[in-house]
Amino acid sequence: MGKIEWAMWANEQALASGLILLTGGIVGVAGQFRGWQFAAYAVAAGVFVCLLEYPRSKRSKGTSVERSGQYCFTVCVKAFGPLTRNYYVRAFLHAAICVPGGFMLATVLGCVCLGIASLIYLVAAIRGEHWEPILPRKEVRKPITESIKNPPQNPPPRPPAEIRRKRVDDLEGAAYDNPISVTDNE
C-alpha cells in the first residue's frame, strides 16, 4: 500500500457509469421513451466512456493490473497524447458528457454517477496524477560488466566473496593461499 491514487477509483467509477449510461440509454431507446433522442445520445456517450476508460492506467508504484485484453485499447487511448493523459481533461470531459443525461429519467443515474466520477478525477488531477499506459515491459539487457571481461586471477576452487576481500592493512595475510598446488596440465 502507499499513497492513494484517486484516479484508480475514478476509473472504476467512470467505467461503471459508462455501463449504467449505456444500459439506461438502451432501455430508453428500446422502450421509445419520451425524449428517446437523449437515450440515443446516452448509448453513444456510454460506449465512448467505456472505450476511454477500459484501459487502466499504470500505477505510480507497485504492480499494475491490466484489464483482460486492454492492450489494443491502451494503444488507441495513448495515441491521443496529452488529451487522454491529463486528468483535468477527463474531469471536464465527463462533466460535459453527463449533462444531457439529466434530461430524461432513464439516463439520470448514469449522469449522476459520471458526475461523481468526474469529481474524483478532479481530485486525482489536483493531486498531480496522470494517465500512464501499461505497456508490456521490454527486456532490458544489461551490458556485460567490466569484471567479466577480465578473467579471474585465482584458479578455482575460489573461496566465498567475503574471504576474498583484501584487507588493506595486512596485504600479506590477505593473500589467498591455494590449498592445491596449481600446475600446468601438460
Place this chain on the structure above:
Amino acid sequence: MGNWIINHGLTSFILVVWMGINIFLFVWFYFFYDLGDQFFYTRHLLGSALAWARAPAAVLNFNCLLILLPVCRNLLSLLRGSFVCCGRTMRKQLDKNLSFHKLVAYMIGLMTAVHMIAHLLNVEWYNNSRQGIYDKLSTALSNLEDSGNNTYLNPIRKTDIDPQQIPTYFVFTTIAGLTGVIITLALILIITSSMEVIRRSYFEVFWYTHHLFVIFFAGLVFHGAGRIVRSQTKTDPPHNFTLCKDRSDEWGRIPECPIPQFAGGFPQTWMWVIGPMILYLCERLLRFIRYMQAVRYRKIVMRPSKVLELQLVKNGFKMEVGQYVFLNCPAISQLEWHPFTMTSAPEEDFFSIHIRSAGDWTDKLIDIVQHLPEGAQGPKMGVDGPFGTASEDVFDYEVSMLVGAGIGVTPFASILKSIWYKFKDSNPKLRTRKIYFYWLCRETHAFEWFADLLQVLEKEMEERGMADFLTYKLYLTKWDQSHATHVRVHSDEDTDVVTGLKQKTYYGRPAWDKEFEQVRKENPTSVVGTFLCGPEALGTVLEKKCVKYSDVDPRKTKFYFNKENF
C-alpha cells in the same frame, strides 16, 4: 467425484440452498404479481414490468438480510465456538465468510439492475397512461384520484409540466423514488470502490466508502414506505374486472361496477433487514467496548527490515493458535481496524504481533513507536478479537501440511511455537504426529525474525531427539546468479547460507505433485490437513492437489484443504 465431495460437498450444498431460495423467491413473487387478480388493473397499466420489478425486490430483501451476517466477525466467532460438536467441515464454512459476502453482493447488484430497469419502464408507462395515450381503460384508471371515497391507482398525479420531465419529477418527489436513487448511488459507489485493485492497493478508499452501507440500509428501510405499487381492494358490491373492464364509462353508475378502490402494499423490506441490522449494531457496540478496554505494552521490539514486534497484555484475553486480532490506533485513525495475525503461542502470558511496514497505517505506527522515549508505553491501541480461522484445527489432524507464502508465514509462527510448548508439557491434546512446513518467499530479509524462531525450534527439537517431527522446506522464489554461486560454494556446509538453518533452502517453486506424493507415501493411513496462508492462485493449486491425492477409501490418506483469509 468422491474426492470432490469430501472437500467441497458442504460448500456446494450451502450454495445450492442459497441459490434455491433465491430462485424460489423470484418465481413465487413473479407469479404472485403476474397472476394475482388484485393486480389486474395495475398490470393493465404496466404489463409484465410489474412482476419484473417485484420479483427482484423479493430476492433483494433476502440478500440484504444475508449481506450483513458474514461481516459480523464476533458473531461468527460465537458460531464457531458453538459448532465444536459439529466437526471441522462445518466450522470451515465460516472461514469462507467473505466469499459469501461477495457472492451475495453480486446478487444484490444484479437484482438492483433488473429492479431498476423494470421501474424505469413502469414510471414511463404510468406517465403515458396518465397522458391518456393508451386505451380508454388505462386513461380511466389513471384518472381515478384520492377524493371523497375514491382512491387512485396511478401514482403519477402531476400533469401540468413538460411530459418528458414528469418521470424525473416523480422519482425525485416520492419517498420510493428518492430513496431508490440514493441507495442505488450508495451501492454503486460501494461496488466500484471494492474492486480487487482498489481494495488491495488503497484499502482506506475501500474501507471508508463501504460505510455508505449506513445510508444504504437507512434508505432501504424507508424505500417501501410510499406504498406506490397498488392493488385493488375488495368493495361492496364487488367490482368484477372481467365484467367491468370494458365499461369504464359506467363505473359508479351501474350497481355491478362500482368505482374500483386501490391500496398500497404493506412495506415488507424492513421486516427482512431489521434483525441483521440489530445484530450488526450489537457487533459494532461490542467492537467499541473492546476498543475502550485497556491494553498494556509489555515490550516493543524493532526488528531488522522494518518489522515491528509488539507484545501486548490485555485482561481476560485468551487466544488460540493462528488467530488474528483487529487493531485500532486512534492516534493514526479513529475508524480503521486492521487485522494482524498473532505470532505468540497461547501458552505465553502475552500476545505478540509482527507488523511489517506495508502502507500508510503501518508506516505511521512504526514512526510513532520509533520516536517514543525509552521505556515508555506505546500509543493507545484498541484490540478487537481474537478471531478464529482454520489453523486452530492444526492439532486435530494427525498430519499437517503447512504452507506459508511471503508474509503468510505469520500464523505458522504461533502454531510452531505452540506445538513446541505442547510438546514440552506432553499435552494430550496434541494429536499431531508429524508436521510438514513449506515456506515460500521471494526474499528472506523481511522475515529474519521467523528464521530466528525456526532456528530455536530446530535446536530444541534436536536436543529432545524429535528431529523428524517437523519437516520443513524453504523455497526462495527470487534469486540471481551471484546468489546461486554463493550457495554452490557453501553447499557442503552444515547450515543454510540464507537462514542459518539445518534445512537447506530450495530455489524456485515447490513441485507440489512430488510433495503430495511423498506425504501420502510416508503417511498411508492418515488424515492430512493442508493449511495455506498465501495468495489465491496458490490456494487454487493446493485445493486441486488435495482433491487429487485424497483417497475415497476411509482407511487411506485424505487431504483436507484449509485457507486463511486476508
